[in-house]
Amino acid sequence: xxxxxxxxxxxGAVIATAVAAxxxxxxxxxxxxxxxxxxxxxxAAGSVLDDLEPRPDLAGVRVKAPNKSEVYVIDPEGYxxxxxxPSTYESLFRxxxxxxxxxxxxxxxxxxxxxxxxxxxxxxSGNQVYLxxxxxxxxxxxxxAFDKYxxxxxxxxxxxxxxxxxxxxxxEWR
Numbered sequence: 001x002x003x004x005x006x007x008x009x010x011x012g013a014v015i016a017t018a019v020a021a022x023x024x025x026x027x028x029x030x031x032x033x034x035x036x037x038x039x040x041x042x043x044a045a046g047s048v049l050d051d052l053e054p055r056p057d058l059a060g061v062r063v064k065a066p067n068k069s070e071v072y073v074i075d076p077e078g079y080x081x082x083x084x085x086p087s088t089y090e091s092l093f094r095x096x097x098x099x100x101x102x103x104x105x106x107x108x109x110x111x112x113x114x115x116x117x118x119x120x121x122x123x124x125s126g127n128q129v130y131l132x133x134x135x136x137x138x139x140x141x142x143x144x145a146f147d148k149y150x151x152x153x154x155x156x157x158x159x160x161x162x163x164x165x166x167x168x169x170x171x172e173w174r
Contacts, residue, residue, distance in 0.1 A: 052107060052108070052109040053078075053109070054077055054078030054079050054108075054109055055074060055078040055108050056076065056077060056078035057078070058074040058078060058103075058108065059074050059075065059076045059077075059078060059148070059174070060073075060074065060145075060148035060149045060150070061073075061074045061100055061103075062074075062083075062093070062098065062099045062100065062150065063080065063099065063100045063101070063103050063105050063108070064099055064100075064101050064105065065101065065104075065105045065106070066101045066102075068105075070082055071083045071089060071099055072105060072108075072110075073114070073149065074108065075111065075173070076171070076172070076173050076174045077111075077171070078108070078109075079108070079109050079110060079111040080105060080108045080109070080110050080111070081110070081111055081112065081113055081114050082110070082113035082114070083113070083114055084113050084114065084115075084116050085116055087116075088114060088115075088116050088117075088118055091118065091119055091120075091155055092114075092118060092119070092120060092131070092151055092152065092155060093149075093150050093151060093152055094150050094151070094152040098150065112134055114133045114134070115133045115134055117133075118131065118132065118133035118134075119131075119132050119133075119155070119157055120132070120140075120151060120152070120155050120156045120157065121137065121156065121157050121158075121159045121164060122156055122157075122158060122159070122164075123158065123159060123160065123161035123164050124158045124160070124161070125161060126161065129146060129151075129156055130164070130167075131151075131173055132167060134170070135167075135168065136167065136168050136169065136170030137164060137167040137168070137169055137170065138169070138170040138171060138172060138173050139169070139172045139173065140172075140173045141172050141173065141174050142174075145173055145174050149173065
């Protein structure tokens with residue numbers, strides 16, 4: 001069953017892509033603030049993050065700084081992505097266990113946060129599962145990768161293939 005939230009999230013992803021194609025700026029707000037975006041491969045030259053190396057060895061780990069409420073997931077490339085709210089977290093992950101608070105999260109470079117409407121999706125006729133966030137669908141390449149990120153199997157939404165096909169494809173989650 002497709003919910004209004006699913007339709008809004010897909011429509012938002014399609015609209016964001018269309019807007020991005022029409023309007024381009026020489027420097028993004030995120031880059032100006034010294035932060036990278038979902039499509040940046042590396043931090044901008046001269047940024048505070050230049051000295052930080054991505055940590056692909058931590059891909060799949062959910063982290064938070066001690067005494068801080070912000071929870072991050074380390075993406076396949078080794079960048080931390082902020083999970084902006086408990087409801088976003090609960091729409092993606094199995095539970096709140098095994099969040100590491102013993103790592104120095106400020107030493108892991110950051111990319112754009114997950115959208116507050118991020119969700120897991122698949123078409124009714126297919127078996128590929130995607131993380132839909134930041135105007136993209138990113139294929140979660142295997143059940144092992146799905147489990148590595150602690151995604152929740154029971155949170156996958158079925159989305160019409162035509163709607164899912166209209167969401168741009170981003171890098172895979174391995």
